[in-house]
Every structure is written in structure tokens, then in C-alpha cells.
Amino acid sequence: MPDAARSRSACARRTEGVTLDHAAGLYDWLAPLMTLGLEGRLHRRLIAGLRLDRPMAVLDIGCGTGSLTLDLHGAMPAGDGSRVLGIDAAEAMIAVAGRKVRGRAGLEFRAALAEELPCAPESFDRAASAFFFHHVHYRLKRRILEELWRVLRPGGRAAIIDVDTPYNAFGALCANAGRWLFRQDEIRENIDGLLRRALDESPFRGAWRIASRHSGYISLFELQKGPAPYGEDPRERPASRDATGGSG
Numbered sequence: 095m096p097d098a099a100r101s102r103s104a105c106a107r108r109t110e111g112v113t114l115d116h117a118a119g120l121y122d123w124l125a126p127l128m129t130l131g132l133e134g135r136l137h138r139r140l141i142a143g144l145r146l147d148r149p150m151a152v153l154d155i156g157c158g159t160g161s162l163t164l165d166l167h168g169a170m171p172a173g174d175g176s177r178v179l180g181i182d183a184a185e186a187m188i189a190v191a192g193r194k195v196r197g198r199a200g201l202e203f204r205a206a207l208a209e210e211l212p213c214a215p216e217s218f219d220r221a222a223s224a225f226f227f228h229h230v231h232y233r234l235k236r237r238i239l240e241e242l243w244r245v246l247r248p249g250g251r252a253a254i255i256d257v258d259t260p261y262n263a264f265g266a267l268c269a270n271a272g273r274w275l276f277r278q279d280e281i282r283e284n285i286d287g288l289l290r291r292a293l294d295e296s297p298f299r300g301a302w303r304i305a306s307r308h309s310g311y312i313s314l315f316e317l318q319k320g321p322a323p324y325g326e327d328p329r330e331r332p333a334s335r336d337a338t339g340g341s342g
């Protein structure tokens with residue numbers, strides 16, 4: 095077995111996605127550098143759009159060591175029905191995330207594949223993912239968006255932060271540096287707009303928008319499954335593709 099394959103956990107070996115068992119020990123040190131110190135701000139923007147204003151079931155896909163998962167859990171009022179699940183294919187990442195649970199009720203991490211979510215249909219009110227979709231190739235992106243649609247309740251919302259088409263020279267430099275450094279063709283796909291195309295070819299077609307753009311190459315995508323849920327304003331549903339220009 096090649097070295098790269100040997101360093102992958104059993105769960106990670108079942109996916110064609112780029113998994114990070116080998117980086118688990120260093121990830122929490124490296125992630126803030128790779129997001130240019132913007133991680134907290136990006137999480138806050140994502141969470142604001144999800145409107146976690148009551149206890150809900152929330153899924154974090156490709157959660158890594160769980161930083162977004164923890165922020166999602168912390169943002170929601172505690173109560174019956176409040177549940178946050180983070181999944182990642184890399185068992186070593188999940189082991190690091192699991193150590194952060196420390197008795198927090200309703201927070202769980204599980205090793206699982208995004209393309210085969212171990213979740214019942216319509217079992218989540220909200221879903222999120224940060225910097226995950228540039229780890230999976232186009233066919234998997236589409237498959238995962240179908241899974242996301244399956245597990246979201248009608249009216250449920252999702253938010254994705256990821257590398258997207260660069261809109262200035264700084265963004266093009268950062269995005270392409272990542273692509274060359276990590277030799278990851280999946281990053282090139284995002285730069286070329288294939289995440290947008292996957293959304294357009296998914297059940298979310300016509301029900302997603304770009305809520306904000308950051309650092310010249312990162313976009314916050316907001317998605318909605320069908321009609322607005324009880325208590326939410328239908329006028330705020332994503333109607334068109336691009337809601338904003340760049341923002342920092």
C-alpha cells in the first residue's frame with residue numbers, strides 16, 4: 095500500500111475526497127494562517143445567515159477538528175432538540191474534535207463520509223460547511239449536495255464557505271498559491287466556478303445565492319430547501335444568485 099494511503103484512516107480510504115488524517119495534529123495551528131486570520135469573522139457571517147434563534151438540529155460537513163462545529167453549538171440557545179453533529183472522513187481529525195466536546199450537551203462528532211451521510215432524511219434544520227468543498231472533485235460535490243438536500247428538512251437552510259472564482263489580483267494569487275502548494279485539482283475546480291455549477295445542477299438550483307465575498311477568493315454561499323420555515327420571513331429567501339460584491 096502506498097504511504098499516502100497507509101496514513102489514511104479506514105473511513106477516509108472509502109472516499110475519493112482529499113482527507114487530512116496526516117494533518118490532524120497540526121491543523122489547529124495551520125488553519126488560522128490559511129484563512130489569513132479571518133476564520134472567526136467568516137464563522138460569524140455564516141452563523142448570522144443561518145439564524146440559529148431556537149434549538150435546532152445542525153450538521154457540519156467536513157468539520158475537521160471542529161472549530162465551526164463548536165461555534166455553531168455556541169451560537170444556539172440550549173434546549174430540547176438542540177443538536178449539533180460534525181462529520182469528517184478523517185478519523186484523526188474527528189479524534190481531535192472529540193476532545194473538545196468536554197461535556198457540552200447536544201454536541202457530537204462522527205467519522206463519516208459526506209457523500210454517504212449516516213443521517214435520516216429531513217433530520218436537520220440547518221447545515222454548514224467551511225473549506226470542505228475544495229477537497230472533493232466535481233462528481234462528489236454534486237453527490238454531496240444531493241445528500242445535503244436529502245437530510246435537510248423542508249424550509250431548512252445551509253451555508254457553505256469556500257474557495258470560489260477570484261475577483262481581484264490578491265484573491266487570484268491566494269487561490270492559485272493554495273492550488274500549487276497542495277497540488278489539489280479540486281481547488282482549481284472551485285477557482286474555475288465548478289462549485290457554482292454543481293449548485294446549479296443540484297436540487298438547490300434557483301435556491302442559492304452568494305451572500306458575501308472575502309479576501310478576493312472566498313465566498314459565503316447560502317442555500318435553502320423549499321419554502322421558509324415557520325416564523326421566518328419569506329422575503330429573505332435567496333431569490334437570485336449574487337447578493338453582494340466583495341467585502342474584505
Ligand SMILES: C[S@@+](CC[C@H](N)C(=O)[O-])C[C@H]1O[C@@H](n2cnc3c(N)ncnc32)[C@H](O)[C@@H]1O
Nearest residue numbers: 109111113114156157158182183184207208224
Ligand atoms: C480544509 S478541511 C476543513 C475543516 C473544517 N471545516 C475547517 O473549516 O477547519 C477539509 C476537511 O474535509 C475532510 N474530507 C475530505 N473528503 C471528505 C469526505 N468525502 N467526507 C467527509 N469529510 C471529508 C478532510 O478530512 C478535512 O478534514
